[in-house]
Amino acid sequence: MADLRINLAGIASLNPFWLASAPPTNTGYQVQRAFEAGWGGAVWKTLGDPIINTSSRFAAVHFNGQRVAGFNNIELITDRPLEVNLKEIYETKKRFPHNVIVASLMVEPRQEKWHEIVKKVEAIGVDGLELNFGCPHGMAERGMGSASGQQPDLVEAQTMWVKEVATTPVIVKLTPNITDITATAKAAVRGGADAISLINTINSLAGVDLDTWNTIPHVGGKGAHGGYCGPAVKPIALNMVAECARNAAVGVPISGIGGISTWRDAVEFMLMGATGVQVCTAVMHHGFRIVEEMIDGLNNFLDEKGLTSVTELVGKSVPRYSDWGNLDLNYAVVARIDTETCINCNKCHIACEDTSHQCIDRVTGDDGKAYLQVREEDCVGCNLCSIVCPVEGAISMVEVPSEEGIMTWNERQAALANFTP
């Protein structure tokens, strides 16, 4: 059994699995149940001046009969008094001293407001603070959440105000609703952030009801944009984590968030630079017990790979992530179809024929049997056929040895610039 403990910017955790600040961490009752189930930590539902929530808050996107491919919410920060939350944080920490409790905070972008809440929360005893600069709905209309998180100067200033009084590590949670996530990540670091967490939810409208023409969800016939999360956002989150991880000017530990549903997702985020991960939608879909599958899967994976600590994963794939201009233009793969494994659904053929490079032929063999064949000289190695193929192993993308050396676009442009006829 590998060592699953992590240390994120000075916060030691029993395992890399934390609950994200969200409905599952609303109360002491819930967080205690989560710790009993095995969660290493929890970021408490964001504290601030109590708000009023709407009824009808969540919606999901289902895909081909699968529930919750994506999840959308218009719930705001905690709607309970600060004192009640602090009391429950205290009780929970007392009962579970080895589990991490990070308090998520959101107040108006004023120095004294930040000082006040940081002092109150740290006095009760927490392992760290997470500044919610990400919530995209409701709070943003009041100048908080993503409204302040979209302005690098506000991110920097607010982080600085927190750091002026904080004694525990400060994590800045970033909004993905921005053109370049590294701009705000760097601002957080300039403000003194000990770590960053990302991503918060993405502006979204889950759907429109075909019968009533109301938004989904709607509040008495009216809707407003929410925040999108769940499996569908994972690739977006993974890219943003990777962009921060490979940017030397960021350079602080990352808590990865966004569509993490299984141990496999967690491993991917850690390989791309996350020290630990936060989870919400998977728990809202399946309950706290899902962490058992995450821990067990991660453990077996680490054992299989011969790794003794989960920390050995962190950032291992980051050097492999770069800019397009650094990719080798002479690298080539082509599709090969294993006719023994192929079930002749012809999906690769029609995908290639209609939408790619028309290089998968339908052929009839001498025995009268139909089979599919790639014209390798016309195959550009786009991978589409192997993506639509429903059978594992029927189509493999095979590397074709190149006679040319490595040549990237950047190298090519540089060579052209230096070329003198």
Added chain:
Amino acid sequence: MRAAFISLDDLKQNFAEVKAGMRPKEASEESNRCLYCYDAPCVQACPTGINIPSFIKKIATGNLLGSARTIMEANPVGASCSRVCPTEELCEGACVLNHESKPILIGDLQRYATDWAIRNRQVLFQRGSSNGKSVAIVGGGPAGLSAARELARFGFNVTIYEAKEQAGGLDTYGIVSFRLPPAISLWEVEQVQALGVTLRTGTKVGIDVTADELLQAYDAVVLAVGMSKVPMLGIEGETLAGVYDAIDFVERTKTEIDSQLIGKRVAVIGAGNTAIDAATCSVRLGADQVQIVYRRTEAEMTAYDFEFEFAKKDGVGFRWLTAPKRIIGGSDGEVVGLECVRMELVDVAGSGRKQPVPVAGTEFVLEVDAVVKAIGQTRYQSLIDQFGLAHVHGTVTVDPRTGQTSHPKVFAAGDVIFGGGQGEAMVVSAAQQGKLAASAINHQLVTSHNETA
């Protein structure tokens, strides 16, 4: 005697459809499992060429109207076929997932979509604008309905002549209710009527109206009369009370259920699908003991495997290598027994198939109260002769691509053209033949003239 405890209501329950339709979640899961193959083998395996991936995708995307229309467009008796097609041998047998997991339940999904259309009283098609031509269809079974539907859409004035009280043929009268309730077939009839097709039921062509009259009054005729009664066995006792023709026997269970067989012992002679139907109907009519008597073995039996399994589950017994010799009557002219003889299969010179021959001295008597004959069906040969059509032993000779007979105005489809060596007689094949005949008539009377005009 348990007979005393069976009410008529109980018996009627026995004839309710055995298999439940898919529930919405089942249909959603199953339809989403379909790969939506391109040029899918299931479509090629369907005699009517239903665009199966398309109708399944329409179910998955909540477009049941479109799904039902896709099905019924290709197969005018697609609701019946969803229940009676040997899908393991057709679409589902061809499904590419057979090799990887489990084939898609295409028949059940087809039923799900068509059931929706039936429940929601959908009229799926419209008649074409009139082309001024008229066609008479002889026989309102699957082939006749299919031809009528297509011809009406082409713009023909169509009249169906149907001998029975209702149209639908085999689907309405010949397939056991617990597999195909008559209401399904009658909905298909309504769909055809909704296109303005005139349905003249209770009208026997050849008797109430002659072949010549039709040939004179219409621009073309589609002969789709199917097949007739079970032939005589040619043994003693065939006219005793309690000896039934399997076709009549099954037909009666589709219109009314009576208590005559409660507690009785029944022998069914033959081992085709009709024999199985007669046997399972007997069980459901309250018979105490039902046996199938067949002169060959299980291997030669022509019933589908699923029918055979179904009969075994119903408790039907099978006596292989057994042939009837004589039906024994009692004092009141009722059946009291069936004398049988054991058979063996031997090679006979000049015959490819082993022939059953009696084993001398092995006669024995089965004590039974009823005998149902299910040894095939005779043909409407006199009607075929009245039309003056070329035929082989009552199987009308046609051009297989068009269904055109030796008479240029007469086309034929369905069991009337089904003969030895043509594979299995299936409702779905009859439907396709009806479509082909309609298309050929349209070409002959309309489009070929347009092309030359």
